[in-house]
Amino acid sequence: MTDQSSAAAAPIIIITDLVKQFGRFAALRGVSAEFAPRRMYAILGDNGAGKTTLLRVLAGLSRPTRGSVSMLGTTDLRAICRHVGYMAHPSLLYDELSGTENLRYFARLYEIEGRQRCASVISAVGVDPLLPRPIAQYSQGMRQKISLARAILHDPQVLLLDEPFSNVDVHSARDIGARLAQMRDAGKTIFVVTHQSSLLESLADEFVWMQAGQIVTRTPHLLPVEAR
DSSP, X not given: OOOGGGGGSOOSEEEEEEEEEETTEEEEEEEEEEEOSSOEEEEXXXXXXXXXXXXXXXXXXXXXXXXXXXXXXXXXXXXXGGGEEEEOSSOOOOTTSBHHHHHHHHHHHXXXXXXXXXXXXXXXXXXXXXXXXXXXXXXXXXXXXXXXXXXXXXXXXXXXXXXXXXXXXXXXXXHHHHHHHHXXXXXXXXXXXXXXXXXXXXXXXXXXXXXXXXXXXXXXXXXXXXXX
């Protein structure tokens, strides 16, 4: 975990009275919060608590019904999309391509030149960049690592990850967690939505519990179930 000095820094994200409705259902109900830079936040809660919706709003993929989000000093989230990396629950990879070929494709979308960057990012998440097999033949842990590599390909300041440990073996999950901690220590601000909070117990700087579309608890330590 990082030291507490970053907690005194100006917020990198300010959320004010955020509401997101889908028809008559409110997925987010008046969320207000501030988040400091260079920290790892574990976003926890039961299914339907609003975790993924909050992440999608922060990523600029879903427009709020009411309220605002300020990130990196602006409320125009599309203007800063190159500074934000998003990893969805589905891998969003092309199964017929190898890991390197997938990243080269996304690099062209980001107008990033050079094979060296793709190889460097794949190596950074713990996968051999020379592995020729298509993604369809990768283990779930390797797929998640390549999905993470895609999210960090453009070197974003803010990283938003939805269930990065889903269906991943314990060894791979711990490896992913350790690599996220390294990114945080290198200056990234990271949000991790997960149902496997124990994997971040010694890594996250803050645990944020959501319930019924609201943030109900924030603590620097993982709390037992009965205390949440």
